[in-house]
Amino acid sequence: SHTGGSMNNDDERVSDNSTFTHTLLFYMIGFVASAMVGFGLFKLFQDYFYGEGLNQAFPSLALFIGSLIIGFFISDLILKKIKL
Incomplete structure (x- = not known):
């Protein structure tokens, strides 16, 4: 007896x-989107990147990993x- 589906239905396809x-x-999309998000966040919070040691x-x-x-x-x- 046949128990498999036909796989012709969109809801059965994986x-x-x-x-x-x-x-x-x-x-490709991930790296481009990350660069765009990173650049945007850097411009938005650019004053936070001028410190010394752990303050920088x-x-x-956080910007790198988050983006x-x-x-x-x-x-x-x-x-x-x-x-x-």
């Missing part, structure tokens, strides 16, 4: 996110939206 194109686009290192590290997280989250949302 997207394959392991393709080379998907991975390449994920990283912590905001820079990477936000950028790759945006990349994931974009790729889910276009279903690639």
